[in-house]
Amino acid sequence: MTSTIHIIDDEESIRDALAFLFASRGLPAQGWPxxxxxxxxxxxxDCGCVVLDVRMEGLSGPEVFDRLRAMGWKAPVIFLTGHADVPVAVQTLKAGAFDFVEKPFNDNQLVDLVVKAIAMHENQRVLIGHRQDLQRRIQTLSNREAEVMRLMLQGNLNKQIAHALGIAMRTVEVHRSRVLEKMGVRNTTELVVLLAELDAS
Amino acid sequence: MTSTIHIIDDEESIRDALAFLFASRGLPAQGWPxxxxxxxxxxxxDCGCVVLDVRMEGLSGPEVFDRLRAMGWKAPVIFLTGHADVPVAVQTLKAGAFDFVEKPFNDNQLVDLVVKAIAMHENQRVLIGHRQDLQRRIQTLSNREAEVMRLMLQGNLNKQIAHALGIAMRTVEVHRSRVLEKMGVRNTTELVVLLAELDAS
DNA sequence: CCCGCTATTGTGGGTTTCCACAATCGCGAG
DNA sequence: CTCGCGATTGTGGAAACCCACAATAGCGGG
Structure with missing residues (x-):
């Protein structure tokens, strides 16, 4: 595992302790003040995961989290807090934080948590890659091809599509064939399956 | 909206206040001690939503929640707490609670929350109904038909399926036709789309 | 034993899909 | 103006799908 854990905390002692803890488990880590x-x-x-303190001078943890989310950040974020604050916990979790941990915490549990977060991120990275690949393929379609594909996905016969678009059935066949070729599938069934798999994730 | 909100709290004054609040907004409610x-x-x-206090004599809120989940409970559960307890908040949210609210709370916000929870539950109920309907249709398939359907969904030609099962292509046609008829679709594309839509929810 | 159901198979004919080969037209960029 | 690309269309032929009509065999239940 080559992903780096980024520790954001204005207390140097905490940063160093955490960096040491992760390093002792073979997890590369870097601190930020x-x-x-x-x-x-x-x-x-190379970011595998962010460990983010709630209370900090300047931007607070949740504010940093908002900034990250606003720019489309995908890596998981684990909050650490030394103060019981239920609304912040609830709000950040509902906003997509991976977890929320009170200090003092159990070393092993935090490491397990981080390992899980990194694994989840890795899975999502693969899926995101697939989705981007699929999107690129879809982008190669001409407008007409995309239109024919939409009607194909509704289970229409070629002659139904021809009628709907006011063109010859031979033309629909051409577009249909090019759609399947560009999308890299054998037939419409495979196309639906491919699109559905990535839609669900 | 005919769904009932169930308020579980060992303090009668809280139950009554909440029941009154919801009733004043046209939301049927019932309290449990x-x-x-x-x-x-x-x-x-008729359950639209459960509003559940964390601290109670006997079974605590989280314990009730665990029991409900263990029996497959689907209606949304909103926790109320008068004590800041981050681990409980985090744990119940991650276990699927709809929300976690600290007392004292804003009346309007709680009502909005409950309304959202009920709407979400209603949506899910519709989807669950569709999924059950689909399951019933799938149950009508004979073993052989189900087997042919599985291979159909992989985009195989009839002759490929025939080869895989060691039967005549004509037989595959018969099973294929019966699958489409029993599943209530026009063709394999519609079948894949139907299964994918409900798989995703 | 009879009946209903599932699984299996065949024949013949119609429909749909697929595509090689070929061609025209319109549009935009160089 | 030329070229490339997308949209469109046709012909002819093969493959795949679909199904009415027909039939057999096996199994389980009444």
Whole structure:
């Protein structure tokens, strides 16, 4: 596992302790003294997970989280808090945070949590890649092809599509064939299955 | 909206205040003095939503929630708490609770929340109904028909299915036709679309 | 034993899908 | 103006799908 865990906390002792904990488990980690510093550097490529303190000088944890979400951030975010704050916990979880942990925490449990978060992120990265690949294929379709595909997906016969679009059935066959070729599938059934799999995730 | 809101709280004043609040907004409500009482009566048919206090004599809110989930309960559950308890909030939310609200709460916000929860439940009820209908149709298939359908859904030609099952292509045609008839669709595309839509929800 | 149901198979004919080969037209870019 | 691309269409032939009509065999229940 090569993903880096990014620890954002204005307390150096906490950052170092966590970095040491993760390093001792073979998990690469990097600390950031503030949300601002992290947002400015914004290391995205190798990020496996963010461990984010709620209370910080400057931008708070939830504020950093909002910024990340606003820019389409995908890596999981685990909040740490030393103060019981139910509304913040509820709000961040409902907004998509991976988890919310009170200090003091159990080392093993935090590591397990981080490992789970990284694994989930990895799975999602694969799915996102597939979805982007599918999107690229869809982008190669001409307008007409895309239109024919939409009607194909409704289970229409070629002659029904021809009638709907006011063109010859031979033309529908041409478009249909090109759609299947560009989408890399054998037939309409495979196309529906492919689109459905990625729609569901 | 005919769904009932079930309020579970061992404090009669809270139950009555909430029942009054909901009634004043045209939302039918019923109070229960304990989790035990609710679990014993277990009104399921008209339940739109459960509002559940965390701290109670006997079974606690989270314990009631666990019992409900264990029996496949579907209606949304909103927790109320007078004590900041982050781990409980996090755990119940991650276990599927609809929301977690600290007392004192804003009347309008709680009502909005309940209305949202009921609407979500209604949507899910419709989907569950569709899924059950689909399941019933699938149950009408003979073993052989179900087997042919599985291969159909993979985009196989009749002759491919015939080869895989070691039978004549004519037989595959017969099974295929009966599958489409029993599933109430025009062709394999409609069948895949139908199954995918309900799989995704 | 009879009946109903499922599984299986065949024949013949119609419909739909698929496509190689071929061609025209319109539009936009260089 | 030329070229490339997309949209459109036709011909002819093969493959795949669909099904009415017909039949046999096996199994379980009454």
């Amino acid at each position: 503030s949300g601002e510093a992290f947002l400015e550097a914004l290391p995205g490529q | 304990s989790g035990e009482a609710f679990l014993e009566a277990l009104p399921g048919q």
